[in-house]
Amino acid sequence: MLKIEIDGKAVEVDHGTTIIDAADKLGVAIPRFCYHKKLSVAANCRMCLVDVEKFGKPLPACATPVAEGMKIFTRSKAAVEAQNSVMDFLLINHPLDCPICDQGGECDLQDIAVGYGASGSRYTEEKRVVFNKNIGPLISTDMTRCIQCTRCVRFLKEVGGMQELGMVGRGEHAEITAYVDQSVNSELSGNIIDLCPVGALTNKPFRYSARSWELTRRPSIAPHDSLGSHIEVHVKDNKVMRVLPREKESINECWLSDRDRFSYEGLNSPDRLKVPMIKHHGEWQETDWKTALEYAAGQLKDITNEHSSDALGALVSPNSTMEEGYLIKELVHGLGCGNIDYRLRQTDFRLDGKRVGTPWMGCNIDEIEKLDRILIIGSNLRNEHPLLAQRFRKAVDNGAELSIISPLDNNPLMDIAHKIIVTPNDIVNVLAQILKAMSKLQKLSLCLPPTLSALLEQIHVRPNTEAMAESLAGLGRNVNLIAPRVGIFLGNMALSAPRFTEMYSLAEAIGGVSGAKGGILPAAANSTGMHLVGVMPSATGMHARAMLEVPRKAYLLLNIEPELDCQHAALASAAMKKADCVVALTAYKSKALDNATVLLPIAPFTETSGTFMSMEGRIQSFKAVVKPLGECRPAWKVLRVLANTLGLQGFDFDSSEEVKDKIFDGEKPSDYAWRHLNNNMKELVEIETKIKSPGLQRVGEVPQYEADPIVRRSEPLRKTKYNIKRLVRIHPDEMRLHELIEGDLVLVKQDKGSAILPVRSDTHVAMGCVRVAAAHEDTLGLGDLMGDISIEKISQEQADAIKANEMEALS
Amino acid sequence: MATSKTTTSKMTAPVMTDLKGQTLVTLQTLKEKNPASLATYEKLGGYQQLKRLVTDKVKAIEVINEVKVSGLRGRGGAGFPTGLKWSFMPRYFDGTKYLVCNTDEGEPGTFKDRDIIRYNPHQLIEGMAIAAYTLGAGVGYNYIHGEIWREYEIFEEALAEARAAGYIGKNLFGTNFSFELYAVHGYGAYICGEETALIESIEGKKGQPRFKPPFPASYGVFGKPTNVNNTESYTSIPWILQYGGQAFADLGVAGSGGSKLFSVSGHVEKPGNYEVNMGMPFAELLEMAGGIWKGRKLKAVIPGGPSTAVMPAEAILGATMDYNGLSKAGSSLGAGSMIVMDETTCMVKTLKRLSYFFYEESCGQCTPCREGTGWVYRVIKRITDGNGKMEDLDLLTDVSNNISGRTICALGDAAATPVLSFIKHFRPEFEYYIQHGKSMVDGK
Amino acid sequence: MLSVEAIEKIEYELTKYPIDQRQAAVMSALRIVQTERGWLSQESISEVAAYLGIPDIAALEVATFYNMYDTEPVGKYKITVCTNISCMLRDSDSIVHHLQEKLGIGFNEITADGQFCLKEGECMGACGGAPLMSVNNATMHENLTTDRVDEILKELK
Ligand SMILES: Cc1cc2nc3c(=O)[nH]c(=O)nc-3n(C[C@H](O)[C@H](O)[C@H](O)COP(=O)(O)O)c2cc1C
């Protein structure tokens, strides 16, 4: 520890601490523009100059490490002179038009100028003008305002993982820009808006819609992925105007993914359902709540009475709250039915009943960056968990070795030590090889259950798998570690694979022999919470997939658009079409709900209170930030009244908090969670390593801006390059085998359904695979995200003919 | 041959200076017929010092001590004692350490390193190899100013010769000492003369200086320990080891060991490089350069490149050419780039050109330099355009003071120095320009 | 597409650096491509970036930072006259005037026939030979007089 003094106050700090960090610790304000605690130190703005005893010239506080006995003065004459002069320089080329600047009122330059600037400028020459750049639909630029602090450049390179902005030119002509006419594509790009200390980079969708002082700021939790990012929702006139991160070091630090930042535009979509609706003779009619609820209850009752309670199926969005999940489960159970599930994008349910507890990521989010060896199985990380990817990037920057097993060779924008790109089916075999190699390396094969040991005997370990196993065991490319901290994680693609259970079991076993932490990376905001409250089939009930394969007479839908949110789009739409009654609790009118019978308008997360449980098992409650739109009601209330209308008992909750208390039954939520989170299996499942995928396999992922009903409707996100028309992507070698060339039309067939799409060659797709993204109307005819698929080249005429036939069949 | 076939260029007539009265250390081959050839250098004992150190396994500390005794101070401008700098290099390091030679001379009036490459490239190579041996560096780069393209080619050719002769490369002289040396080039940025900007440039980036600390000795090329010296500094090393540090020190005066290459340009009869003993009276050096041209009178001299203060004739005429001598006289030795101005020189216009240079060459990274150099230039331009105000002189002084000492690298200080010294010594000329809208000197 | 010759030269430059430091060769790679094509178009810069496996913007930063890269066309012969102090003291102005008159263009302009372009240069590190100019970044002509300039122009044509 070093003893120093800042402005006469003594403080002890660690070796290597900079003056600015020491001052921040003491609460002494030092002005700054370029310095940011999460970015590398550039020391270029010179705003933080301070006076240090025995130094002839002022030193930048951000870049100067303290030394024992240092006496620092932040407001001495020399310091103030230096600060004034830097401010003077910064303002000579900065437009002084705060009243029309979108940053006005929340501008660091404005604030610091008031505190540290001189009263007037002596600069009478012409000011520099810099042309604006179009860097995409999310960020507006006003580059004349830029003060060249390079925070944006450093963020995209260091945190985002790819240099997308740069400072071109030199001296006074230097400008921040993307490469000629390119946009900034990082899925974390919005953070540069927060980082920009002036009004050079501003929020494009928000632009000019409000001044900062007109906004009310309310805390909430991000609703799209399972990270549980803390957000601050800015509201004006009962409308969500923008979303910003709320600093939470252990979760989202000070960042936010673009999905969580810009999805709010979907809340204000014209698609919002504002009043209850009932379908009468094929026509939608608006109605009041009482009528709608009675109608829905009557229908559900009639069908369950007429057939059996089993005739009902409930499909629940994993983005709904724990309270909502709990109530719908109770309601369905109350009707004597066990058909309920939130795992809409899963096909393999063989693990049901074999788990000890609720699956989770198996460690804390902030532990990731401290891992030494990481294995990620079946995840397109940046697409699934954009901000979490950044933690892995930090780990890799800190020297961790990353191994990837996936059907997609997507660039995670970090160094990959080992990767194996194979079909979803072959992942099982690769994992078995790793287990075998690992158990040899660790000499722990004895610990494996005999069935597994027997299985491994037939496995032949290939060199690349061996190398991966060695890395996990601690033998590194650069450093060998005796006891590496290992993390093993399964992503969305693994979760929706037909052989998920086997992958999971093998990953568990590998984790066992390598002492790894890890688990699954749950897809949605409340996947973990839904499992915890038991939104899953009862012992005799049907899981999400079975409910579609063997269609039910009636469906109760919570917060989903069936064809877009279920794994098997074709099955989902057929089932809805066939059902006698579909009661949908939804925030949106949508084509995907055309086959519903009753639409009950519910409040999205901003208009209701509730609780999400994150991937790390953190239970986070939030309150409504605005009043529900129109006649919308919080889903927990709707479910309560629906249950009452159905004549069910035990639904007398007056607030979501009461529901929450009921869920945790008086126990402290974190204790409760701690008791239940567990990735272990009660018994081993059967693993088959000899299965070969006979034909082509589909690799379908859900593009990040299509993940759920809200984000799907965010116009600015739709305009980004991620929102592309669906294509069939195939490895060029595979294309050659099928005699395809780029741009050919192909008829893609899966189960009984099909789609006609253009082909694109893509070296990032495993051989034997066809990559077709889901959750889009172009691919509604297709089936599982992962599964058998066939392709057939067709001509434009053939395509037209097929389409004409379809149209005919429809009318 | 490994040299670039990229661009062909013709060698123009060399600036052959009169050798009388000079002490040839770094340009010792100039006495010979074919100065740049390996044979010439070998004839003068070339590469023998390297061979001796490497094969006798002479301890690094001995070499460093010899360099310390020599009193050699860095010839790149800052004058930092070379022996001391070498002692900062970490002895043990797991990985490659680097050696960098700074031949990016772009400071106006400086052109000495070019002649070293032209006339004595092998002594530079040997100097670098000795430094590499002493500092344990495995790879070296010589960063050559982009504009002197022919010299880049000459150096590539010399490297090929040295490599073929076994003076650089793997397992030199059958020992386990290996040293790879490469030529790299700038492409038009004065700032790359600053050592950390130069390092960034070697890494293929913009030449934006790094904040120091950390210094290159701990975080240099590719983040590895790196020693940076000027061309002339390295080139002095073989001589120092051949004749002894004391012999080198004895050439000069207290505080300034050795001889030094002075680049003399501007209003003299015979511009060119003169290698003379440190401490030579200015008047003698001026005479060597043929005196002021056209029989005119001396008005002022910038003794070490524009980053050193301008000196009026009275001040420089009594000064000696060494670190202490010039600093006593109110300026500094810098890189030894004497820019001589005769009585017809308009100091206002000269300052405008210099200010334009710093404005154009600021890397743009840090605020005071990026914004301040443009501000200064514009105000001076306003004066030469006839729109100056008396307050402008204080403004110029003030803005320059605000740049100085507050920037990441010394370019900020360098930019302020001419403004402050020109106004200090020639204020009446500036006032006249402001009052009359034209120059006191040429009436235009 | 980069020419075979350019790639060969870039590969030679790459041998100077550790294998994981391909960006280091960007200075020479840009120079090589510029020498071959006369100037650096957007496409040329992207091609260099792609070859080295660095972001386009990183190559653009370099191409726009250093004076001797031309990101606009410069005609067949780019003549750069140094006007910095040592040259100025030895009347580089007269050389500039002479060139401008003779070629009928100002700084940063190209003659109608696309033959010549005139640039103002900063110190080239050759002040002993002032006044001076450089042709196509490669050939330095020192101790210029107006007559010598005429000769050089004649040789170039
Ligand atoms: C703006 C600026 C330009 C410089 N230009 C040069 C140069 O052209 N050549 C040089 O050797 N050193 C130059 N230097 C000094 C170098 O940073 C460094 O101190 C020197 O190369 C160290 O070598 P030495 O110790 O042998 O002098 C410059 C410094 C600054 C701040």
Ligand code: SF4
């Ligand atoms: S002083 Fe000038 S040249 Fe040096 S880092 Fe700052 S802006 Fe760049």
Ligand code: FES
């Ligand atoms: S905050 Fe220290 S220089 Fe910018």
